[in-house]
Amino acid sequence: MKNGLSGMLSSACYVLKLLVELSYYTHRNLFIGTLPTELGSLSLLTYLDISHNPMYGAFPSELGNLKELTILHLKSNNFTGTVPTEIGNLKELTELDLMENDFTGMLQLPRCVLNALEGSLPTELGSLALLTYLDLGYNNFAGTLPSQIGGLLALSKLNLENNLFSRSLPSWIGDLKDLKTLWTNNNYFKGPLPFKLGKLTSLISLDISGNGFTGMFPSWIGNFKNLTFLHLQDNGFIGTFSSEIENNLNLMDFCVSNNNFTGIILQEIETAWTCI
Numbered sequence: 001m002k003n004g005l006s007g008m009l010s011s012a013c014y015v016l017k018l019l020v021e022l023s024y025y026t027h028r029n030l031f032i033g034t035l036p037t038e039l040g041s042l043s044l045l046t047y048l049d050i051s052h053n054p055m056y057g058a059f060p061s062e063l064g065n066l067k068e069l070t071i072l073h074l075k076s077n078n079f080t081g082t083v084p085t086e087i088g089n090l091k092e093l094t095e096l097d098l099m100e101n102d103f104t105g106m107l108q109l110p111r112c113v114l115n116a117l118e119g120s121l122p123t124e125l126g127s128l129a130l131l132t133y134l135d136l137g138y139n140n141f142a143g144t145l146p147s148q149i150g151g152l153l154a155l156s157k158l159n160l161e162n163n164l165f166s167r168s169l170p171s172w173i174g175d176l177k178d179l180k181t182l183w184t185n186n187n188y189f190k191g192p193l194p195f196k197l198g199k200l201t202s203l204i205s206l207d208i209s210g211n212g213f214t215g216m217f218p219s220w221i222g223n224f225k226n227l228t229f230l231h232l233q234d235n236g237f238i239g240t241f242s243s244e245i246e247n248n249l250n251l252m253d254f255c256v257s258n259n260n261f262t263g264i265i266l267q268e269i270e271t272a273w274t275c276i
Contacts, residue, residue: 021047025073031055035079040065051075051097059103064089073097075135080104088127095133099159103139130154137161137183145170157181161207165189169213171196179203185231186210193218205229209255217241217261226250233257 019042024031031053039048040062046069056078063072064086070093079101087096131152142164149158150172158179166188173182174196180203190212198220206224209231216239221230228250237259245251 017042018044020044020068023047023049024053025049025051034058035060035063037062039063042066044068046092047071049073050077053077055079057081059083059087061086063087066090068092070130071095074101076100078102091128092130093128094130094154096128096131097133097135098139099135100138103136103141128152132178133157135159136163139163141165147172149173150175152176153178155179159183160187162186167191169194169197169208173197174199176200177202180226181205183207184211189213191215195220198223200224201226203227207231209233209235211235213237221245222248224248229253231255232259235259237261 022042022045031050033055034057035050035055037060039045040060043065045066048063048066048069048071051073052075054077058081059074059079061084063069064084066072067089069090072090072093072095075097076099079098081104083098083103127148129152132154134149134152134155134157137159138161140163141160144167145160145165147170149155150170153176155176156178158173158176159181161183162185164187165184168191169184169189171194173179174194177199179200182200182203183205185207186209188211189208192215193208193213197218201223203224204226206221206227206229210233212235213232214236217237221227222245225248227248230245230251230253233255234257237256238261240262241256245254
C-alpha cells in the first residue's frame with residue numbers, strides 16, 4: 001500500500017493485542033524516533049517490518065517477548081548499540097534483517113558470555129533453529145564470528161558484509177549445507193579459506209571480496225555447479241584457476257581482480273563473465 005506517513009510511531013497500535021502483522025515499511029513513509037518498548041506487548045505478532053525509516057536508538061529488549069515472531073526486518077534505519085540477548089527468545093524466527101544500521105559489538109544470544117578477544121561462547125548454540133535468512137550487513141559488528149551461528153542449520157542466506165569481523169573464517173560455516181548465499185565481503189577476515197567450505201555445494205552466490213584471505217585458489221569452488229555469482233577480488237589469493245571453474249556454465253558474474261593469480265583464462269569463458 002502506498003502512503004506518505006511520517007512522524008513518531010503512534011501508540012494506538014499497541015492496544016491491538018490480536019495484531020499478527022505490523023509493517024511501517026514503504027518507500028514513501030518516513031517514521032522517526034525510537035522503537036517503543038510497547039511493541040513487546042503484541043504477543044501474537046508474527047511479522048514486524050520497520051525497514052527504510054530514519055529511526056534511531058537502541059534495539060528494545062522487549063522485542064524478545066514476541067515469541068510468535070517469524071519475520072523481523074529492521075533494515076536501513078539508524079539503530080545503534082548492541083543486539084540484546086533477548087533476541088534468542090524468538091525461536092520461531094525464520095528471517096532476521098538488521099542490515100544498514102549502526103549496531104556494534106558482538107551478536108548475543110541468551111546465557112552467552114562473549115569474550116571480545118577470543119570470541120569464546122558456551123554450548124547454548126542454535127537457539128534460533130528455524131532461521132533461514134540472517135542479514136547483518138552494513139553494521140559495526142566486530143571480533144570473531146559468534147560460533148552459535150553454526151547451529152543454524154536451516155540458513156539459506158548469511159550476509160555479514162561491511163562489518164568489522166576479523167581473524168580467520170570459521171570452518172563451521174561449512175556445516176550450513178543449505179546455504180545458497182554467503183556474503184562476507186568487506187570485513188577483516190584473513191588467512192586461507194577453510195577446506196570445509198567445499199561442502200556448501202548448494203551455493204548460488206558467494207562474495208568474500210575485500211578481506212585479507214590468502215592461499216591458493218580454492219579448487220573446491222569448482223564443485224559448486226549452481227554458482228552464478230562469485231567475487232574473490234581484493235584479497236591475497238595465489239595460483240591458477242581450476243579447470244572446473246572454467247567449465248561452470250552457470251557462472252555469470254566472476255570477479256578476481258587485485259589478487260596474485262597467474263595463468264590464462266580461456267577467452268570464450270572470459271567473455272561470458274561480467275568482470276575479471
